[in-house]
Amino acid sequence: MGWIGEQIDxxxxxxxxQVLTQAINLGMIVTSALIIWKGLMCITGSESPVxxxxxxxxxxxxxxxxxxxxxxxxxxxxxGEIVVFNIDGRDIPIVHRVIKVHERQExxxxxxxxxGDNNPGDDxxxxxxxxxxxxxxxxxGRAVGTHLSSPSFHxxxxxxxxxxxxxxxxxxxxxxxxxxxxxxxLIGALGFLVITSKE
Amino acid sequence: xxxxGYRANALLTFSITILAVICGIASFxxxxxxxxxxxxxxxxxxxxxxxxxxxxxxxSLTLNISANLESLFTWNTKQVxxxxxxxxxxxxxxxxxxSLWDGIIPSKEHSKFWIHTTNKxxxxxxxxxxxxxxxxxxxxxxxxxxTGKMFADNIVMSGxxxxxxxx
Numbered sequence: 378m379g380w381i382g383e384q385i386d387x388x389x390x391x392x393x394x395q396v397l398t399q400a401i402n403l404g405m406i407v408t409s410a411l412i413i414w415k416g417l418m419c420i421t422g423s424e425s426p427v428x429x430x431x432x433x434x435x436x437x438x439x440x441x442x443x444x445x446x447x448x449x450x451x452x453x454x455x456x457g458e459i460v461v462f463n464i465d466g467r468d469i470p471i472v473h474r475v476i477k478v479h480e481r482q483e484x485x486x487x488x489x490x491x492x493g494d495n496n497p498g499d500d501x502x503x504x505x506x507x508x509x510x511x512x513x514x515x516x517x518g519r520a521v522g523t524h525l526s527s528p529s530f531h532x533x534x535x536x537x538x539x540x541x542x543x544x545x546x547x548x549x550x551x552x553x554x555x556x557x558x559x560x561x562x563l564i565g566a567l568g569f570l571v572i573t574s575k576e
Numbered sequence: 577x578x579x580x581g582y583r584a585n586a587l588l589t590f591s592i593t594i595l596a597v598i599c600g601i602a603s604f605x606x607x608x609x610x611x612x613x614x615x616x617x618x619x620x621x622x623x624x625x626x627x628x629x630x631x632x633x634x635x636s637l638t639l640n641i642s643a644n645l646e647s648l649f650t651w652n653t654k655q656v657x658x659x660x661x662x663x664x665x666x667x668x669x670x671x672x673x674x675s676l677w678d679g680i681i682p683s684k685e686h687s688k689f690w691i692h693t694t695n696k697x698x699x700x701x702x703x704x705x706x707x708x709x710x711x712x713x714x715x716x717x718x719x720x721x722x723t724g725k726m727f728a729d730n731i732v733m734s735g736x737x738x739x740x741x742x743x
Contacts (some may be wrong), residue, residue, distance in 0.1 A: 520726060
């Protein structure tokens with residue numbers, strides 16, 4: 378309780394300049410994060426340079442919650458590559474492997490069929506109504522590498538699941554761009570910390 | 577300078593940096609591995625070969641696939657995804673790749689295998705160009721490391737062809 382009292386006193390004693398400085402600092406941090414994100418988009422040539430794996434359809438290779446770095450080069454799409462694609466009308470990116478490729482003579486246009494490693498059947502049921510193939514414009518990027526995946530960390534099980542759930546919860550929120558009340562609490566707490574810190 | 581917050585922050589930053597460096601070294605160590613995989617595929621039988629109502633050719637094959645992929649595994653290997661694709665050209669398409677069978681090899685113990693199977697995925701053409709078609713059977717493998725860059729390679733086996741008439 379005494380600590381809160383101290384914090385409130387320090388808030389009251391702040392002058393406008395200090396608050397402004399802190400606000401600008403926070404703005405700089407947020408802007409740098411945005412610059413890094415956009416820079417990654419440029420370097421990787423992909424709209425979405427980082428995605429989170431949302432389902433277990435690529436297990437045991439990719440687990441739910443894994444972060445993937447994508448790269449989209451002009452190279453043709455070939456069977457076996459792991460691609461990330463969006464279905465028209467849905468906002469969730471899907472990370473699956475290409476199992477069939479048909480590339481047209483002359484135009485080089487490509488029809489591609491995908492399937493999750495852990496799924497029994499291919500992705501046609503997931504595609505839009507009447508769609509049998511994916512084209513290049515559906516594909517956002519290729520997965521290029523894996524990070525140390527969560528099952529490799531050996532934390533005690535209940536703690537591990539708790540951490541993993543929270544991590545996954547926040548990651549999907551960031552990826553989907555969802556805005557819910559926990560964000561306001563987080564931003565509020567951040568703002569409070571910014572204002573009350575002395576450096 | 578010596579508050580809990582400072583120390584926790586320094587510790588966290590340091591450990592994340594060290595972890596990233598270790599992951600980088602682990603990934604780099606994969607370059608020292610020079611794999612020498614071997615594979616062989618026999619088409620034992622053409623089970624049937626028809627033109628579907630929608631106009632596309634489809635064929636069903638029984639295959640005998642044997643491979644030795646032990647040399648692909650390092651201590652940094654999480655799994656190897658292997659698949660066999662029929663690859664051919666048609667007047668319509670400069671390249672067709674149709675995966676006939678795939679499997680996940682979780683460890684070195686399972687990487688020397690012999691399998692007798694019909695094609696897991698349907699061998700369907702875009703159109704009706706499969707009669708008498710010469711095709712390659714390419715065994716592809718995609719190595720997924722525990723940490724680092726995924727890499728892939730393949731062995732092309734040529735000389736296979738489909739019958740000149742439906743059956």
